[in-house]
Amino acid sequence: xxxxxxxRTVRGIITSNKKIAENLxxxxxxxxxxxxxxxxxxxxxxxxxxxxTDPLLRIPLGIHQIKKEGISLLYKVVGRxxxxxxxxxxxxxxxxxxxxxxxxxxxxxxxNTMVIVISGGHGLAPLFALSEELRRKKxxxxxFMGARTGEHxxxxxxxxxxxxxVHKVTDDGSCGFKGCVTDAVEKVLAAQGKKYAKKQIFACGxxxxxxxxxxIAAREKIPAQVTRDExxxxxxxxCRGCAVRTKEGIKLACTDGPVxxxxxxxx
Amino acid sequence: MKIDMRIKIAGITFDNPVWTASGTFGxxxxxxxxxxxNKVGAIVAKTVTLNAxxxxxxxxxxxxxxxxxxxxxxxxxxxxxxxxxxxxxMKKFRTKAIASIAGSTEEEFIKCAEIMxxxxxxxxxxxxxxxxxxxxxxxxxxxxxxxxxxIERLVGEIKKVSKVPVIVKLTPNVTDITETAKAAEEGxxxxxxxxNTYLGMAVDAETMKPLLGNVVGGLSGPAIKPIALRAVRExxxxxxxxxxxxxxxxxxLDVAEFMLCGARAVQVGTANxxxxxxxENIIKEFEEYxxxxxxxNAEDIIGKLKV
Numbered sequence: 001x002x003x004x005x006x007x008r009t010v011r012g013i014i015t016s017n018k019k020i021a022e023n024l025x026x027x028x029x030x031x032x033x034x035x036x037x038x039x040x041x042x043x044x045x046x047x048x049x050x051x052x053t054d055p056l057l058r059i060p061l062g063i064h065q066i067k068k069e070g071i072s073l074l075y076k077v078v079g080r081x082x083x084x085x086x087x088x089x090x091x092x093x094x095x096x097x098x099x100x101x102x103x104x105x106x107x108x109x110x111x112n113t114m115v116i117v118i119s120g121g122h123g124l125a126p127l128f129a130l131s132e133e134l135r136r137k138k139x140x141x142x143x144f145m146g147a148r149t150g151e152h153x154x155x156x157x158x159x160x161x162x163x164x165x166v167h168k169v170t171d172d173g174s175c176g177f178k179g180c181v182t183d184a185v186e187k188v189l190a191a192q193g194k195k196y197a198k199k200q201i202f203a204c205g206x207x208x209x210x211x212x213x214x215x216i217a218a219r220e221k222i223p224a225q226v227t228r229d230e231x232x233x234x235x236x237x238x239c240r241g242c243a244v245r246t247k248e249g250i251k252l253a254c255t256d257g258p259v260x261x262x263x264x265x266x267x
Numbered sequence: 268m269k270i271d272m273r274i275k276i277a278g279i280t281f282d283n284p285v286w287t288a289s290g291t292f293g294x295x296x297x298x299x300x301x302x303x304x305n306k307v308g309a310i311v312a313k314t315v316t317l318n319a320x321x322x323x324x325x326x327x328x329x330x331x332x333x334x335x336x337x338x339x340x341x342x343x344x345x346x347x348x349x350x351x352x353x354x355x356x357m358k359k360f361r362t363k364a365i366a367s368i369a370g371s372t373e374e375e376f377i378k379c380a381e382i383m384x385x386x387x388x389x390x391x392x393x394x395x396x397x398x399x400x401x402x403x404x405x406x407x408x409x410x411x412x413x414x415x416x417x418i419e420r421l422v423g424e425i426k427k428v429s430k431v432p433v434i435v436k437l438t439p440n441v442t443d444i445t446e447t448a449k450a451a452e453e454g455x456x457x458x459x460x461x462x463n464t465y466l467g468m469a470v471d472a473e474t475m476k477p478l479l480g481n482v483v484g485g486l487s488g489p490a491i492k493p494i495a496l497r498a499v500r501e502x503x504x505x506x507x508x509x510x511x512x513x514x515x516x517x518x519x520l521d522v523a524e525f526m527l528c529g530a531r532a533v534q535v536g537t538a539n540x541x542x543x544x545x546x547e548n549i550i551k552e553f554e555e556y557x558x559x560x561x562x563x564n565a566e567d568i569i570g571k572l573k574v
């Protein structure tokens with residue numbers, strides 16, 4: 001059973017909403033309660049249209065940063081809802097339900113752990129907050145950032161600034177390693193893996209990438225926490241839309257997840 | 268002016284006519300801290316079946332214009348789990364606790380009604396004859412709620428074993444919903460609730476694939492309100508047992524609209540997904556509407572549509 005966590009609908013003030021790459025936006029929201037409750041790996045459900053029934057449902061977005069005054073969200077414009085979200089102006093307000101879901105568990109990592117963080121596309125959203133948290137504890141973080149092209153690689157400089165080792169990977173080779181992000185992980189693991197007695201993987205990205213990460217983790221016997229992104233209506237466990245098949249039975253991406261132990265997932 | 272929001276159905280007095288719809292509110296636990304559960308007229312629990320069900324493949328929900336499609340497929344952990352956890356939780360509140368049951372055979376429905384009547388009982392049961400995502404194998408209809416003869420017979424059997432009032436939830440996926448409503452009344456139902464979701468689908472032209480794992484699903488939300496209102500009014504003119512109106516209720520005025528068309532109570536469904544704390548506001552808005560209209564008792568507007 002998932003732990004019941006405190007959640008609320010709150011009204012935040014949008015302090016900025018900027019395009020940072022093709023179809024990728026970064027929104028910062030000033031709202032103090034969310035700051036005190038949010039943890040890396042959790043998400044919020046934002047309302048894009050108020051006093052309107054179309055779009056109807058909220059949009060679930062991973063928490064990208066947890067700062068002093070508020071949180072930030074990194075999102076990709078994929079449909080009508082996110083398109084409307086991207087047009088919102090600074091100083092406007094936004095209705096946010098959260099924080100939702102179960103966060104990453106970093107209780108088993110320490111300064112001697114090789115922490116391998118793997119993102120695919122805008123899957124880097126929650127991994128940024130995680131990296132910040134790990135770096136505050138001075139942990140060794142190797143971030144494998146996968147994107148279509150070099151132009152779609154974002155936030156790498158900010159990660160480097162806080163001491164994260166960033167491995168850039170692009171589909172077309174326009175920046176960094178060419179190929180799948182998981183190929184780059186395998187290469188680095190083969191070269192440097194033996195230096196670390198303890199390793200831990202955290203990953204967020206499209207399902208094929210998550211599957212490949214789970215396969216590497218199983219083969220190399222590295223514990224892995226991966227996220228599952230499924231269509232959901234409510235985000236709080238009521239609609240049961242975001243079902244995930246696991247060795248422990250049906251679980252929900254919204255409350256049991258989005259972070260799961262890769263070893264229990266069924267595909 | 269003090270408004271009397273209470274309504275009576277099958278001898279039970281409900282604090283107000285605004286209930287939660289089955290499958291949209293879990294067993295109430297998910298909403299603790301978001302909604303004052305004592306303020307809701309009744310909680311209708313997610314449907315349970317005799318044995319646990321995993322439900323349908325993902326994706327199970329998809330948004331559509333002013334609505335959503337779902338094909339959950341009655342995922343639940345079985346009736347025993349519900350009685351031990353969900354029902355005992357729901358019974359802690361002054362809000363009325365209504366259990367929802369379904370089965371893939373008539374025997375399973377009857378067995379569920381029997382189990383609900385043992386030990387700790389809900390205040391009433393809603394018989395979900397109409398989940399569009401589960402096919403009932405026998406007979407010429409896909410759903411029990413499409414077969415008037417079967418409805419009358421099965422409701423009669425359930426009434427024999429149930430110690431609590433029986434509400435029959437009807438599908439709008441029929442040619443004439445008044446026929447199935449009459450069959451429920453003939454079978455001895457204490458009330459009918461309508462409508463369950465409308466069968467529908469969503470397609471992604473780019474991938475040329477359906478958007479639901481189950482291909483088809485049930486449509487809910489404001490998009491269906493006009494057709495649900497019409498169904499409630501038609502049924503109100505045809506039967507004399509209470510009607511619980513369901514279909515896209517998002518506001519207090521929506522509650523009034525359903526009651527004017529003949530509903531004695533209503534159920535709020537999809538709105539719980541959009542605004543998990545919103546049902547309290549819907550209740551407040553409905554009370555304000557009555558006050559503005561100088562109507563002292565909520566029951567006084569039932570069926571008072573001026574035509």
